[in-house]
Amino acid sequence: MKRRERTRQLIELGGLVAKAGLIELIDDDRAVLFGILSEAAAKIRSEDSERLTAIWRRRGIRAFAKAKVGSEDL
Secondary structure, three states, X not given: OHHHHHHHHHHHHHHHHHHOOHHHHOOOOHHHHHHHHHHHHHHHOOXXXXXXXXXXXXXXXXXHHHHHHHHHOO
């Protein structure tokens, strides 16, 4: 069961990368994507992590809400 849960988690995280539009923006360059994620991880490890995660959480919530509204128009 653990393997199935991990697979689902990885698929969902990949979906977030796609939903954010990163695949098209970076022309599916995985080195660039890994660099972006590594930079974000470094920022989260910094002393400013609480402020940054709060900002990013708010942006994510707004983006999810915007995507939901857009999908209802279909």
